[in-house]
Amino acid sequence: MFDKKAKPSPRRQAVLDRYSALVDRLSPRSKMGQGLFRAFVVGGAICTLGQGFIELGLHCLDMTVAAASTFASVMIVLLTAALTGAGVFDKIGQYAGAGAFVPISGFANAMVSPAMEFTREGLVLGLGAKLFTIAGPVLVWGVSASVVYGVIYWLITILG
Amino acid sequence: MNLMMNLLKAFLVGGAICAIGEFLVLKTKLTPARILVGYIVAGVFLSAVGLYGPIADFAGAGASIPLTGFGHALTTGVRRAIQEVGFIGVFTGGLTQTAAGISAAVFFGTLIALVCKPRPKA
Numbered sequence: 001m002f003d004k005k006a007k008p009s010p011r012r013q014a015v016l017d018r019y020s021a022l023v024d025r026l027s028p029r030s031k032m033g034q035g036l037f038r039a040f041v042v043g044g045a046i047c048t049l050g051q052g053f054i055e056l057g058l059h060c061l062d063m064t065v066a067a068a069s070t071f072a073s074v075m076i077v078l079l080t081a082a083l084t085g086a087g088v089f090d091k092i093g094q095y096a097g098a099g100a101f102v103p104i105s106g107f108a109n110a111m112v113s114p115a116m117e118f119t120r121e122g123l124v125l126g127l128g129a130k131l132f133t134i135a136g137p138v139l140v141w142g143v144s145a146s147v148v149y150g151v152i153y154w155l156i157t158i159l160g
Numbered sequence: 161m162n163l164m165m166n167l168l169k170a171f172l173v174g175g176a177i178c179a180i181g182e183f184l185v186l187k188t189k190l191t192p193a194r195i196l197v198g199y200i201v202a203g204v205f206l207s208a209v210g211l212y213g214p215i216a217d218f219a220g221a222g223a224s225i226p227l228t229g230f231g232h233a234l235t236t237g238v239r240r241a242i243q244e245v246g247f248i249g250v251f252t253g254g255l256t257q258t259a260a261g262i263s264a265a266v267f268f269g270t271l272i273a274l275v276c277k278p279r280p281k282a
Contacts, residue, residue: 035186036179043178043226044171050221051170055163069224074264076225081268085276098181101192102199103174103225108265110196115273131269134193138227139262142200143254146234149208150250154242 035097042096046103050076073104080108085116110134166220173215173222196227203231233257 008016027034050072057068083089089109093100100106114133118126132139181195190198206212212232216223223229237257241249255262 032183032186035182039182040175040179043181044175044222047174047219047222047225048167048171050174050225051167054221055166069221070260072221073225073261077261077264078268081265081272085272096178098185098192098195099175099178101196102178102181102227104227104230104261105225106192106196107227107230107261108269110193111265111269112272115269116276116278118273127270127273131266131273134196135265137193138196138200138230141197142204142231142234145201145204145231146238146254147250149204149235150238150242150253153208153239154247154250157242 038096039099039102042092042099043102044099046076046099046105050103076104077108080105081112084109084112089113107135107138110138169219170222170225173219174226175222177222177226177228199227200231200234203228204235205231207232207235230258230261233261 007013027037053072053075054065054068057063057071058065061068061071063071080089083092089100089105090113093109101109111131111134114130115127118130120126121129181199184190184195184198185192203212206228212223212228212235216229216232223232234254234257237255238250238253241253241256243249245252
């Protein structure tokens with residue numbers, strides 16, 4: 001049987017020491033450094049997964065670039081919704097902070113998470129409204145900004 | 161090789177955009193919800209002045225998956241619609257371009273909210 005308490009052999013101990021020294025050297029010291037590191041790694045991983053879906057769409061499902069990009073967003077939204085429902089996404093969010101909520105996964109989580117607590121206000125109005133607690137402001141300001149840009153762009157095309 | 165390169169670019173650029181968000185969370189009093197709104201509007205702005213397009217071409221999902229990419233999609237949709245149908249494109253382009261993401265989030269969100277019970281916050 002494997003004995004957990006047994007002392008590792010000197011050679012094994014050297015490997016363990018070198019490993020912990022490496023961990024010490026690479027792990028960020030400050031709260032800021034740790035936060036940035038986690039956000040970078042998890043956010044990067046979510047985007048890499050998205051890129052994987054883009055490549056899948058382009059090479060296996062015969063999509064255009066635009067369609068594959070949309071497909072990737074939809075898949076990330078679907079996965080996030082499922083993970084939020086299962087209670088897993090909250091843990092990822094606690095660990096990664098902005099790494100979890102800056103990608104479109106954050107948008108999906110911000111819709112599902114409040115919506116799951118609809119019971120008090122009832123199904124039709126409660127769920128319907130809570131879905132947009134955070135997504136509402138995001139859409140309002142995003143769409144408004146794009147309309148402002150559109151008017152400016154239209155004026156330039158008319159006058160230019 | 162090309163595939164690995166694309167994945168790496170998505171990882172680095174996407175990770176960097178998220179790290180900037182985390183920096184804002186830690187340095188300012190902004191809540192995550194405000195940062196989401198800020199990222200969308202920043203995406204619209206950066207795309208409008210022509211800065212986000214090259215990043216999107218370079219990084220693929222590294223630029224399109226972060227919410228700045230949502231703003232970029234709004235802007236490119238508006239621009240294309242104006243080129244195709246004129247002034248009314250100001251109002252049709254943005255949501256047309258982002259329709260799939262929004263519809264998916266609404267539908268899957270509703271489905272999950274119906275099926276899953278909320279659990280006590282840890």
